Amino acid sequence: MSLWQYANPVKFLNLSGKVLPALSVLTVICLVTGLYWGYFVTPDDYKQGSTVKIIYIHVPSALIAINAWFMMLVAALIWLIRRHHVSALAAKAASHVGVVMTLIALITGAFWGQPMWGTWWAWDPRLTSFLILFLFYLGYIALWSAIEDPDTAADLTSVLCIVGSVFAVLSRYAVNFWNQGLHQGATLSLDKEENISDVFYFPLLFCIAGFVLLFLVLTLVGTRAEIRNRRARALVARERG
């Protein structure tokens, strides 16, 4: 059995239709558990007070914002190399989720930054690269809408995706590259000394799992919509032709 069989739209629709109900339930369980645990059960941080509760939405949304772009990059490369329509349509569907997650990360970051840094915004390497990533998402979505021929749109957006990947990498590693600015380094670490306290860590893991599952569910539903739209356009074009 090959993974490429799911590049067939009918097989993709069948499989995604089967897994979506279970994935949706799991998403709700993880999100509700993580957010309830983080918001209502965990204590305030000794330095950051109650603002530490923002970590449960800021970190998972930022993580999805960056990794959604990497998923789009893989899908774009598959489209460019193997010309599977489903992969191009999956990238398009993921961009809608990615842009909202990037916006959430920017807004929650501003709300967190104001009391902690004394400013809503700073032209810090990580913040700036994240803003540019947000603009790339908007450009990517606009490019899909601007071009009528779906194959040309998929080609050009794939190229834009490859270029934008530089900023996705910068958003993740800007702190390490420049070692300056207000934003701290990675929140999660395999090093026990550097990692956040367990009391915040475990509910955060649930929230991250919930956001990852939400991304998966919405991308699958969005891809199903794109496949149907493409099929509808093809049928109409065939009728006219």
Place this chain on the structure above:
Amino acid sequence: MPELGKYAVAVYGSYISTLVLMAALVVFVVWRNAKARRTLEQIEGVKKHG
């Protein structure tokens, strides 16, 4: 309810804006899929039954 103290605006602002944006995203994606399914069924119905 947890006591948020002087950081209430930051925490409430973050959570409310996140919930609003996430709800809007879910509604948009589900609505778009439902619309695409209806359109395709309509076109396939016309094609089948002339």
